[in-house]
Amino acid sequence: MDFKSIKEIKTHLLKRKISIFELNEFFIDKIKKSKINAFIFFDEDLIRKRCKELDSIKNDLPLKGIPIGVKDLFCTKGIKTTAGSKILQNFVPTYESFVTNKLNNSGSVMIGKTNLDEFAMGSSTTTSYYGDTINPIATDKNLVPGGSSGGSAAAVSANLCLGATGTDTGGSIRQPASFCGVVGIKPTYGLCSRWGIIAFASSLDQAGIFSNNVEDASILLKEIAGYDKNDSTSSDITIPNYFKKINENIEGKVIGIPKEYDLPNIPDEIKIVWEKARKKLEKGGAKIINISLKHTKYALPTYYIIAPAEASSNLARYDGVRYGYRSKSQNNLEEMYESTRSEGFGNEVKRRILIGTYVLSAGYYDAYYIKAQKVRKLISNDFNDAFKECDAILTPTTPSPAFQIGQKEDDPIKMYLNDIFTVPASLAGIPGISIPFGKSKDNLPLGIQILSKHFNEQVLFDLGLFLEKNNE
Ligand code: GLN
Numbered sequence: 001m002d003f004k005s006i007k008e009i010k011t012h013l014l015k016r017k018i019s020i021f022e023l024n025e026f027f028i029d030k031i032k033k034s035k036i037n038a039f040i041f042f043d044e045d046l047i048r049k050r051c052k053e054l055d056s057i058k059n060d061l062p063l064k065g066i067p068i069g070v071k072d073l074f075c076t077k078g079i080k081t082t083a084g085s086k087i088l089q090n091f092v093p094t095y096e097s098f099v100t101n102k103l104n105n106s107g108s109v110m111i112g113k114t115n116l117d118e119f120a121m122g123s124s125t126t127t128s129y130y131g132d133t134i135n136p137i138a139t140d141k142n143l144v145p146g147g148s149s150g151g152s153a154a155a156v157s158a159n160l161c162l163g164a165t166g167t168d169t170g171g172s173i174r175q176p177a178s179f180c181g182v183v184g185i186k187p188t189y190g191l192c193s194r195w196g197i198i199a200f201a202s203s204l205d206q207a208g209i210f211s212n213n214v215e216d217a218s219i220l221l222k223e224i225a226g227y228d229k230n231d232s233t234s235s236d237i238t239i240p241n242y243f244k245k246i247n248e249n250i251e252g253k254v255i256g257i258p259k260e261y262d263l264p265n266i267p268d269e270i271k272i273v274w275e276k277a278r279k280k281l282e283k284g285g286a287k288i289i290n291i292s293l294k295h296t297k298y299a300l301p302t303y304y305i306i307a308p309a310e311a312s313s314n315l316a317r318y319d320g321v322r323y324g325y326r327s328k329s330q331n332n333l334e335e336m337y338e339s340t341r342s343e344g345f346g347n348e349v350k351r352r353i354l355i356g357t358y359v360l361s362a363g364y365y366d367a368y369y370i371k372a373q374k375v376r377k378l379i380s381n382d383f384n385d386a387f388k389e390c391d392a393i394l395t396p397t398t399p400s401p402a403f404q405i406g407q408k409e410d411d412p413i414k415m416y417l418n419d420i421f422t423v424p425a426s427l428a429g430i431p432g433i434s435i436p437f438g439k440s441k442d443n444l445p446l447g448i449q450i451l452s453k454h455f456n457e458q459v460l461f462d463l464g465l466f467l468e469k470n471n472e
Contacts, residue, residue: 123171
């Protein structure tokens with residue numbers, strides 16, 4: 001029996017070839033034996049209790065019994081939620097996030113809380129207070145799983161669960177999906193509610209899904225999407241049945257290749273795979289056209305103004321007063337704030353708070369923050385214009401395969417460059433998927449990214465399924 005496909009497991013469960021208990025014991029056992037530090041929280045008794053509860057429900061549910069990992073950025077009622085930070089090491093939410101609540105109502109089993117870069121800031125899952133996650137693809141090579149949702153990507157890749165949630169602010173689902181050889185989708189901003197997700201950069205944060213294949217991603221996305229009155233940016237659209245509608249016949253689809261993504265310093269192994277995907281799509285009947293996204297080169301600097309600005313504001317709440325870590329060294333209130341924040345946050349988070357505070361300060365607000373907002377609009381307009389000519393855009397997901405743990409730690413800019421292909425879509429709020437496609441020269445997985453206009457996740461699944469089936 002294949003333990004990698006939700007679609008298949010669902011039929012096995014329905015035909016009673018396997019029970020919910022057996023299925024979850026398989027994953028409990030695998031998690032206990034695994035050595036990649038994919039989970040921050042894992043409680044086997046809680047899983048068994050949940051299985052019992054589900055077993056007593058007689059009617060079928062869309063994800064009944066399916067083990068799902070949850071990024072430890074989603075608040076889970078009564079279960080510690082750390083955001084990978086020391087400052088939230090003892091934080092137990094009193095409520096459930098919208099997305100995980102939906103997953104629970106769909107009958108899934110929350111198999112554990114997955115590791116991440118502290119407050120989802122990073123591309124390596126090496127800034128977590130709870131240790132590094134190791135990429136399961138080649139454990140002897142000590143590679144990063146990508147980040148920030150590295151624990152989720154690694155858990156799915158190592159077959160420790162059948163799917164996992166992630167969040168993507170600038171690439172945190174697509175980049176780790178690419179590094180770990182799994183499917184990762186960042187939906188349109190507003191498709192999945194942010195309520196109960198610990199905020200990083202609110203105008204960019206978006207929940208999404210990791211899975212072993214495209215069809216599973218289409219099944220899972222439907223379960224986490226939907227309108228929520230508690231999130232003022234949540235969209236009130238009818239959620240399509242992506243899985244039912246999925247169609248790998250791509251004939252006549254117009255695919256745009258943005259010339260600005262063809263950067264001179266991108267390694268050949270990435271360009272070769274990009275070219276290969278292009279040819280496959282063409283062979284399948286798609287029409288390939290060249291497009292221009294003129295302002296692409298400003299995307300990374302724009303992101304690294306807007307995201308830290310919002311982060312500095314969102315993270316002001318961690319002051320040691322209401323919840324979370326409080327420093328013991330304190331003689332007065334001011335000192336308490338200071339020592340709590342300097343002891344509770346790691347270096348990358350501090351760096352973002354400093355940048356964000358700087359670009360929002362009175363003398364620099366117009367020069368940096370307002371300017372970045374204007375450029376963001378131009379980037380977004382580029383995409384709108386492009387989608388007048390094409391149905392989807394094809395790019396590499398990352399400029400390299402997974403790198404070694406510790407490799408880019410000395411220079412934050414090197415780390416930020418990981419997001420060069422993912423950040424533009426985040427700024428525009430459009431959806432993007434990363435599909436495992438091809439291999440690097442060292443036989444590591446690579447990802448191909450497909451982008452579409454707002455709320456056209458269906459075309460991502462359609463083209464994704466085609467590439468998945470044509471990835472020899
Ligand atoms: N790597 C990017 C950053 O560090 C994106 C993170 C994310 O999408 N959460 O900000």
